[in-house]
Amino acid sequence: QNGALTVMVGGQQDVFDRASPMIKHFAKAVTRMGESGSGQLTKMVNQICIAGLVQALSEGLAFSEKAGLDSKLVLDVISKGAAQSWQMENRGDTMVDDEFDFGFAVDHMRKDLGLCIEQAQQVGAQIPVTKIVDQYYAEIQAMGGARWDTSSLIKRLR
Known part of the structure; x- marks a missing residue:
C-alpha cells in the first residue's frame, strides 16, 4: 500500500x-x-535471518529486563552500534511494552519457516537455529499467539 x-x-x-x-x-x-525459483529461495534466506534476529533481540531484551536495566534506554544505546537492525528499530519498543497485535503473524512465519526447513533438507543446508526458533514460534501459538507479531517471541522468556 x-x-x-x-x-x-x-x-x-x-x-x-x-x-x-x-x-x-x-x-x-x-x-x-x-x-x-530464485526469488522464493531469496525470500527463504530473508525469513531465516529475521527468525534469528528476532530471537536474539528477544533474548537481549529479556536479559535486560531480568537484570533490572531500563530496556528502552538499552535499545536507544545499542541501536547506535553493531546490534542495530530493522527489527530493533521497528519492534524493540513494542517488545518492551508487550504489544503484539499488529505486524507479521506468527502463523505466517511458521508457514515460511516450514518451507525453509523443507528446502534446507532438499539442498543439504544446515539451519539448526531456524529449526529451534520455529519450535519457539509453536510455543507462541500454543500460548494463543497465532496472530501476534513475530516479535512476540519475547513472551516465552518473561
Missing part, C-alpha cells in the same frame, strides 16, 4: 523487464535474483 516492499523475483530476464514497472508501484526495491 505504501510502496515499501522489497521484492525478490525469479524468472526470465525479458519477463522481469516487462513486469518490473508494475511491481515498482508497490515496492521500494525490485531485484531479479536469477531463474524461476
